[in-house]
Amino acid sequence: MKFSARALLHFDTIRRCGSIRQAARQLHLSSSALNRQLLAIEDQVGSPLFERLHSGLRLTPAGEVMARHAIHVMQDTHRMTAELQALRGLHAGHVDLFTVEALSHAVVPAVLKQMADRHPKVTFRVGVGGSRFAASRVIEGDADVAWGFIHERQVGLRQLAVVSCEIGVAVQPDHPLARLKSVRFSQCMRFPMVLPAPELTLREALVPMLAAQTEPPPVILETGSFELMRQIALQGRALVFVNRFGIEDELLTRRLVHVPLKDAAPSLLGIYVRARRSLPAAVEAFCEMAVEHMQGLAGRRPE
Structure with a gap:
């Protein structure tokens, strides 16, 4: 047929x-x-x-x-086109990336800059949303790469690299929790807090701790927007639950302090492509740079 x-x-x-x-x-x-x-x-x-x-x-x-057949055929066609362009010396190509909002502030732009310096004719389309949606975009063939916090192994995905990220609370330096080396969720219950929305994988890590409390937590806001959480923390209105990605500049300038949450399992940040797919040259080059950059960031120890 x-x-x-x-x-x-x-x-x-x-x-x-x-x-x-x-x-x-x-x-x-x-x-x-x-x-x-x-x-x-x-x-x-x-x-x-x-x-x-x-x-x-x-x-x-x-x-x-x-659908599986159509995705396979079309992605192979894109790969063949990119390889033929490379043989002609064009070194062109295109990468469809889907990532999470926290990485769009500094991490992804840094890798895009590296790609532009080394492969200036490669173009990009970058979508931003939840990690689960990023995974589905790759599985369905609508994106080449998913870069996010995908905790459950999925049959249609191949994991290229993963790093462990501590979940903690981000607060201003003069906040009572800022001087601690780590904190328990029960200690956070004394302060106004912002919760990530249920559709975010970060919320999954908080569910057991929320369920263990005998009193309702003092939540002033629940949101799926990382940028909104970051701004609330900068205003000093509430503590927010995040990892260190997305608040790098604020930590360096001491506008925020990140205090690890003792009773939270770490987030797993990974780079994923569709299983059993031969990657076009441009996608492979991007993935190599992204993996190197991500592992380099994970290897840095906070002061």
């Missing part, structure tokens, strides 16, 4: 959009023409590829198989 590159592109665009109408807009086709194309593919497969729901389209089991 063979499918044209155009048919695979059309199918995959429908999959990503979850709607024939939205996919048609992206492909600059009419909805009726794209629907006919999908029906022709389904006829060739001999089974529906999508469930037609009021909320949109959802892949059937046959659609899941087709």
